[in-house]
Amino acid sequence: MIPARFxxxxxxxxxxxxxxxxxxxxxxxxxxxxxxxxxxxxxxLAAPAVLIDIGRAADLSxxxxxxxxxxxxxxxxxxxxxxxxxxxxxxxxxxxxxxxxGDPQIRHRGTIGGSLAHADPAADLPMALVxxxxxxxxxxxxxxxxxxxxxxxxGFFETxxxxxxxxxAVRVPRRPGVPxxxxxxxxxxxxxxxxxxAAINGRIALANMASTPLRARAAEQAIEGGxxxxxxxxxxxxxxxxxxxxxxxxEFRQHLARVxxxxxxxxxx
Amino acid sequence: MMQVKLTVNGEQRSDDVEPRLxxxxxxxxxxxxxxxxxxxxxxxxxxxxxxxxxxxxxSCTVLAAQADGQQVVTAEGLxxxxxxxxxxxxFRSEHGLQCGFCTPGMVMAAVSLLQENxxxxxxxxREGLEGNLCRCTGYHNIIRAVLAAAQPCEESxxxxxxxxxxxxxxxxxx
Numbered sequence: 001m002i003p004a005r006f007x008x009x010x011x012x013x014x015x016x017x018x019x020x021x022x023x024x025x026x027x028x029x030x031x032x033x034x035x036x037x038x039x040x041x042x043x044x045l046a047a048p049a050v051l052i053d054i055g056r057a058a059d060l061s062x063x064x065x066x067x068x069x070x071x072x073x074x075x076x077x078x079x080x081x082x083x084x085x086x087x088x089x090x091x092x093x094x095x096x097x098x099x100x101x102g103d104p105q106i107r108h109r110g111t112i113g114g115s116l117a118h119a120d121p122a123a124d125l126p127m128a129l130v131x132x133x134x135x136x137x138x139x140x141x142x143x144x145x146x147x148x149x150x151x152x153x154x155g156f157f158e159t160x161x162x163x164x165x166x167x168x169a170v171r172v173p174r175r176p177g178v179p180x181x182x183x184x185x186x187x188x189x190x191x192x193x194x195x196x197x198a199a200i201n202g203r204i205a206l207a208n209m210a211s212t213p214l215r216a217r218a219a220e221q222a223i224e225g226g227x228x229x230x231x232x233x234x235x236x237x238x239x240x241x242x243x244x245x246x247x248x249x250x251e252f253r254q255h256l257a258r259v260x261x262x263x264x265x266x267x268x269x
Numbered sequence: 270m271m272q273v274k275l276t277v278n279g280e281q282r283s284d285d286v287e288p289r290l291x292x293x294x295x296x297x298x299x300x301x302x303x304x305x306x307x308x309x310x311x312x313x314x315x316x317x318x319x320x321x322x323x324x325x326x327x328s329c330t331v332l333a334a335q336a337d338g339q340q341v342v343t344a345e346g347l348x349x350x351x352x353x354x355x356x357x358x359x360f361r362s363e364h365g366l367q368c369g370f371c372t373p374g375m376v377m378a379a380v381s382l383l384q385e386n387x388x389x390x391x392x393x394x395r396e397g398l399e400g401n402l403c404r405c406t407g408y409h410n411i412i413r414a415v416l417a418a419a420q421p422c423e424e425s426x427x428x429x430x431x432x433x434x435x436x437x438x439x440x441x442x443x
Contacts, residue, residue: 001310001311002289002291003289004289005287005288005289006288006289007288008271008288008332008334010334010337031332031335034330034331034332034335035312035330038330038331038332039311039312039330041289042310042311051288053334053335055335056338079324102312102400103315103399103400103401104325104378104381104382104397104399104400105312105315105318105325105326105327105378105381105400106312106327106400108321108324108325108326108381109326109327109330109331189399190313190399190400
């Protein structure tokens with residue numbers, strides 16, 4: 001399968017990429033690892049006129065500490081996130097989530113910024129960012145704004161990112177030693193979650209239970225009120241209306257959400 | 270059209286390509302290197318796996334333009350002066366293939382895996398090859414081959430070609 005024709009520009013820095021986005025607006029798509037965008041272009045589900053490749057913009061990759069947060073450059077690859085001593089120590093849930101994305105070849109190419117901007121509700125990193133209470137930095141011609149994970153994901157493959165903005169960095173709270181749980185139900189190795197559940201610090205998030213990664217707020221409140229993991233997990237699917245596909249109907253997804261939430265909560269103790 | 274400069278199997282190249290040309294098509298049609306196969310064409314099967322800057326990638330999901338200025342190694346580039354790479358040798362001696370279509374991708378994924386983890390357990394090999402499908406379902410000997418290939422890497426050379434070559438030739442002609 002061959003993508004439709006496009007013009008290709010390699011950005012050599014974040015500022016260059018933002019300039020190019022300013023010029024091309026919604027005619028352009030940003031290319032990082034390309035492991036969500038290129039498959040869509042090959043299927044002609046996406047046909048941007050211009051690709052702005054940020055894959056070799058050195059100032060967009062890397063992991064650093066800023067006070068009580070980790071700052072992760074947008075083009076940091078899943079393999080580097082999973083292997084980072086810093087991330088494994090301060091945000092082990094995120095390192096674990098990155099280690100479950102796709103397969104080794106995909107993790108050698110795919111990036112955290114790309115995965116978040118793509119906003120697949122079944123993907124690992126959007127759920128991880130939501131449960132961690134992280135945020136993203138969105139940079140345009142007029143500067144950078146910070147958007148929390150809860151506000152960033154606005155719909156099915158839709159985010160708060162404007163056409164002329166670049167997702168430049170991801171921030172997650174540093175929580176060394178804080179217990180966490182992470183559950184992902186798949187039928188095949190390297191697949192997206194049929195349902196996923198993650199828990200840390202009183203927050204519970206679900207993957208593939210809605211058009212965006214979702215907080216299981218009823219279950220969170222139950223835990224705060226002293227409920228056991230099993231009691232709280234019974235509420236995990238409350239208010240959800242997940243989609244149906246060949247893998248699971250609505251009822252089965254809701255069942256999975258309850259079971260996986262219980263297992264994630266049990267991992268905390 | 271745009272110009273890309275890549276080092277492919279150690280050879281520096283400069284070619285004019287369409288921006289939309291996929292790396293696997295660049296390797297097969299422009300470079301004439303046919304080891305990387307187009308299998309699923311959807312980033313699932315791993316038959317098109319090559320090394321990009323030393324790491325396994327699925328070349329059906331990389332543009333040649335993204336590899337501009339980078340180093341690519343295909344299965345054709347593994348052997349050193351006619352001597353098979355230890356992973357190639359092990360696939361031969363352990364009969365790590367049936368129809369052979371997935372083999373170049375399996376070998377490249379295994380080379381990358383062993384670079385990252387030179388002494389993997391069987392489970393780590395199975396996990397590490399999760400991005401490569403063998404539709405003959407010949408996984409058992411593939412896993413054995415990768416584990417066998419890890420041995421000479423660990424012992425840093427010398428004794429591996431002996432028994433491997435003998436077994437390999439017997440199995441290939443069988």
